[in-house]
Amino acid sequence: MAGSTEVPYLLRAARGEELERPPVWMMRQAGRYMKVYRDLRDKYPSFRERSENPDIAIEISLQPWKAFRPDGVILFSDILTPLPGIGIDFDIVESKGPIINQPIRTQEQIDQLHLLDLDKFGFIRKILKALRDEVGNDAAVLGFVGAPWTLGAYAIEGKSSKNYSIIKGMAFSQPAMLHQFLGKLADAIAIYVRYQINSGAQVIQMFDSWAGELSPQDYETFALPYQQRVVQQVKATHPDTPFILYISGSAGVLERMGQSGVDMVSVDWTVDMAEARARLGHNMKVQGNIDPGVLFGSHAFIRDRIVDTIRKAGNKGHILNLGHGVLPGTPEDNVRFFFETAKQADQLMAVHA
């Protein structure tokens, strides 16, 4: 039976086993589209409290688990969460996103950063342990981490940016300083990932959300080497924990993502899954890649797109997911239908064969 074995089903896909249906979860599956989440947000309006108070973060992480039984349950967190651990404080303002009070702009600020102080992250251990206890082998627990370029972009821009003109200005006129900063971030992130694994994370989902803003040659200079540095450091001590890398707007650098050392590339929806497979080669596993906008369509349309995506991805080394986080405003009933249909995909594929 798909879904109940000695290891979580999702891990079998991450190992490349041939499977009757792909495991399924959704990026941002705990979030604003759920009424239970919005209610909890009204009660605890601070994002940092919601993600750093273990009781609340556990409850939020488990909301989609309780509602839809996905094959993966991801730590509810933010990519910026580790930054205070090296000396960069931040806040998250509702509907505006993260604010860094003192954006990193000078060599002096970079010199003052310290190694990651793990004492600050006891809540991460508590959350991950609780998630493992709750889901057992019925789902895999995923860790959650940002990659150096993206954390650097936030820290330097000081907030969500449209154009990344400040970090790019630095990259294109003071590259040595930026490289130093990215190196420090990579080392901190590697420590943070190891801590997540030691605390129970069975898979690591790494987001380099803003790396898609780079031209391919700049990606090779400022993003890829630091993704590699994180992966290499973690793999040195934890070789068996799968890494998944997601970048939004990655169609121009897809092959290069495959060079990062990760086990699986999370493909966004702007690339055809069959073309992604061809470009990445058969040794690379894939996650994705249904347009989150599909969940605003009819049930028949959602079902067809699930079948189409699974057919294009093939029957091994694929985790079914959206090509981006589920959108605010998505009808919860469509999310329910998506999971239900995906978990019966073995029967569906047989019918459509």
Add this chain to the structure above:
Amino acid sequence: MAGSTEVPYLLRAARGEELERPPVWMMRQAGRYMKVYRDLRDKYPSFRERSENPDIAIEISLQPWKAFRPDGVILFSDILTPLPGIGIDFDIVESKGPIINQPIRTQEQIDQLHLLDLDKFGFIRKILKALRDEVGNDAAVLGFVGAPWTLGAYAIEGKSSKNYSIIKGMAFSQPAMLHQFLGKLADAIAIYVRYQINSGAQVIQMFDSWAGELSPQDYETFALPYQQRVVQQVKATHPDTPFILYISGSAGVLERMGQSGVDMVSVDWTVDMAEARARLGHNMKVQGNIDPGVLFGSHAFIRDRIVDTIRKAGNKGHILNLGHGVLPGTPEDNVRFFFETAKQADQLMAVHA
């Protein structure tokens, strides 16, 4: 001498002639990064007035021409400009973008749209004629138009959207209605393009700005056929006017852009230009594709990136441009340096050979 012949130099690239250096202009070259533009904006705060009052629009279109002598001068306009001509009114709110007061959501609204009323667009004729008179053969005059999917997205969403969930909801549950709307838009746009050509436009730059939000299969259903419909209708009467198609975030659909019937694909910066050439084939001409963020870098960096892009694009069928519009905040001196360097690229390439 490059730059002064019987036909504008840019047209020679559009025809595929072998050239010593590519012609150069910048998307959004008239705009907020220029102090003269900001001063004029303070005087005329309404975008619609700036783009529809011919005296002001002529002055704005010519601001970069006077400052930098690009090889192309584009009509200062907005992609939504033709919408009132079929019965969809809009306003543009500074820093918020366009607002459609009555977004298109029903079959009844679509039934009520009428054929494009050209009487409303005398200002377009005046602007284009004045630009031709002013620049003569020293630059080509480009027309400016949005493609059906993108105009449809604005008209349906009612404003700039992050997720396009309303038009996608329509596409994925009521496709017949959306197809009807897109068809009407295509027919109106074709009439509008012909009018621009008859008024003096020598090249048509078509923006399908939001088509990059579509998965490749949805692009083939909802964007590509309507780009083709516009191009076919215009080519039937004006076969010699080159069409350039730009989409932001097009790395996943680049080959498909080549099927639109346009003469040249404007490549965004997230694709390597050499890879774009390989993917598009040698019969397709290209425009682009320097990251606008490069203009926040050092002069040496800007120069290297110009050389690199020209080398990758080759010496025919290439117009040098950014991979997106020039960004607000870009130092004007760097724009000046970019144009100066690009116009001496023949010497620069010889030195670097």
